[in-house]
Amino acid sequence: MNDLSGAISYADVALAVALVVVAVAISRVRGLGLEGDMAVALGRSFAQLLAVGYVLAFVFDGHGGLSAVVLAAMVATASFTAGRRARQVPGASVVAAVSLGAATLGTLGVLAGLGIVPVEARAVVPLGSMVLSNAMISASLVMTTLRHDLAAGRREVEARLSLGQTAHHASLPWQRRALRSGMLPIVDSTKVVGLVALPGAMTGMILAGAEPLDAIRLQMVVMYMLLGGNAFAAVVAGELTVRRLFTADHQLVRGLRRTAP
Amino acid sequence: MGDRFEYVDVGVDGDDGPIVSGFSARIPAEGLTAMVGPSGSGKTTLLRLLNRLEDPDAGVVLLDGADVRAYDVLALRRRVQYVGQVPVTFPGTVAANLGAADPEALVARVGLPPSLLSREADRLSVGEAQRMCLARSLALHPEVLVLDEPTAALDTASKAEVEALVRSLADEGLTVVMVTHDPRQASHLADRVVEVRP
Numbered sequence: 001m002n003d004l005s006g007a008i009s010y011a012d013v014a015l016a017v018a019l020v021v022v023a024v025a026i027s028r029v030r031g032l033g034l035e036g037d038m039a040v041a042l043g044r045s046f047a048q049l050l051a052v053g054y055v056l057a058f059v060f061d062g063h064g065g066l067s068a069v070v071l072a073a074m075v076a077t078a079s080f081t082a083g084r085r086a087r088q089v090p091g092a093s094v095v096a097a098v099s100l101g102a103a104t105l106g107t108l109g110v111l112a113g114l115g116i117v118p119v120e121a122r123a124v125v126p127l128g129s130m131v132l133s134n135a136m137i138s139a140s141l142v143m144t145t146l147r148h149d150l151a152a153g154r155r156e157v158e159a160r161l162s163l164g165q166t167a168h169h170a171s172l173p174w175q176r177r178a179l180r181s182g183m184l185p186i187v188d189s190t191k192v193v194g195l196v197a198l199p200g201a202m203t204g205m206i207l208a209g210a211e212p213l214d215a216i217r218l219q220m221v222v223m224y225m226l227l228g229g230n231a232f233a234a235v236v237a238g239e240l241t242v243r244r245l246f247t248a249d250h251q252l253v254r255g256l257r258r259t260a261p
Numbered sequence: 262m263g264d265r266f267e268y269v270d271v272g273v274d275g276d277d278g279p280i281v282s283g284f285s286a287r288i289p290a291e292g293l294t295a296m297v298g299p300s301g302s303g304k305t306t307l308l309r310l311l312n313r314l315e316d317p318d319a320g321v322v323l324l325d326g327a328d329v330r331a332y333d334v335l336a337l338r339r340r341v342q343y344v345g346q347v348p349v350t351f352p353g354t355v356a357a358n359l360g361a362a363d364p365e366a367l368v369a370r371v372g373l374p375p376s377l378l379s380r381e382a383d384r385l386s387v388g389e390a391q392r393m394c395l396a397r398s399l400a401l402h403p404e405v406l407v408l409d410e411p412t413a414a415l416d417t418a419s420k421a422e423v424e425a426l427v428r429s430l431a432d433e434g435l436t437v438v439m440v441t442h443d444p445r446q447a448s449h450l451a452d453r454v455v456e457v458r459p
Contacts, residue, residue, distance in 0.1 A: 159349035
């Protein structure tokens with residue numbers, strides 16, 4: 001075997017900690033004050049990955065039905081994280097949960113429906129987690145941008161409402177901007193993929209011994225999946241955020257109105 | 262003639278204390294009613310209750326004898342046109358802002374030259390922008406015009422023109438409700454003055 005699949009032992013992992021020791025030493029010498037955070041990061045990454053490794057081993061070993069549970073737990077964690085980032089949006093965690101759930105299910109549904117990937121735990125869980133982690137960034141960008149821009153533009157929003165426009169219609173220019181901000185990162189990274197960095201899925205396959213031309217085809221599917229998933233998450237998050245920032249009677253919610261006289 | 266609006270024991274809460282409390286007043290359907298009071302007395306908030314940009318925390322606002330909340334809010338806002346203190350222009354030309362079938366007649370009605378129709382709205386002077394906002398409201402054929410300090414941002418010449426325009430709209434049969442901090446403007450322009458106290 002000239003690949004790294006199964007070639008890394010726990011002793012190797014312990015040796016690699018030497019690189020973290022170097023980082024801690026730099027922090028100490030330069031007074032960065034990050035030693036504590038690095039220790040926490042080291043401990044958490046070890047514990048979290050070990051736990052995930054055992055969970056995935058169990059799921060892949062004849063318990064594929066649990067994939068849904070694993071993905072649901074990931075969606076819940078991502079929603080909590082995105083919701084905390086966008087906490088000025090009322091009910092942000094719920095907005096995130098719906099948009100991330102829809103993006104993950106929708107994207108995996110298309111991939112499976114078209115027969116591009118098999119409906120197996122080994123495919124669905126890692127692909128779903130990739131969609132999710134990207135969509136999480138997209139959804140929280142959309143929520144925070146929309147909240148911020150609608151507050152800043154509330155005079156114009158209210159002028160549009162006063163002309164009899166619906167909340168959805170009156171907020172369209174800001175929705176457009178927020179959706180763009182949520183999607184630009186993935187559009188940009190898709191443009192430079194392979195030129196700036198070799199992305200994770202492809203790198204993983206190559207390290208595991210796959211042929212590069214096999215690896216890039218998977219990577220292409222992954223990139224297109226991420227684009228679609230992000231767009232899906234962004235548009236759902238945008239629509240739901242608008243519903244949280246306006247009342248059913250097409251009024252800005254109090255928190256947005258009263259930022260100034 | 263009956264009342265167009267009636268405030269019945271209206272209260273609105275702010276983040277620190279009430280903005281308006283126990284306010285009652287009638288606004289007749291005919292002519293121009295000015296609401297006068299010092300800044301901070303809640304005049305703007307009272308206007309925003311008329312087209313339901315806000316709702317009161319206590320009491321009720323009646324339009325033609327029925328709670329404003331009983332009407333379809335989008336239809337209500339077209340009937341009751343609200344123009345804020347600072348003119349808000351949307352991106353695009355004046356014609357695009359007006360979005361109406363007959364923009365020439367609209368700009369003529371507010372005393373703007375038709376040559377302005379092709380100009381970008383953000384290049385208008387404040388006085389021109391304020392009149393464009395009035396034209397944009399008139400395009401919806403409202404029954405009521407609600408104006409928040411319509412001349413506060415204007416120079417003396419534009420102020421006189423906008424005052425004359427508002428007066429003529431009231432004379433043509435629109436119910437006009439106007440907020441001003443200036444008692445002299447209220448007494449020389451309005452048919453009726455409602456005092457708002459902090």
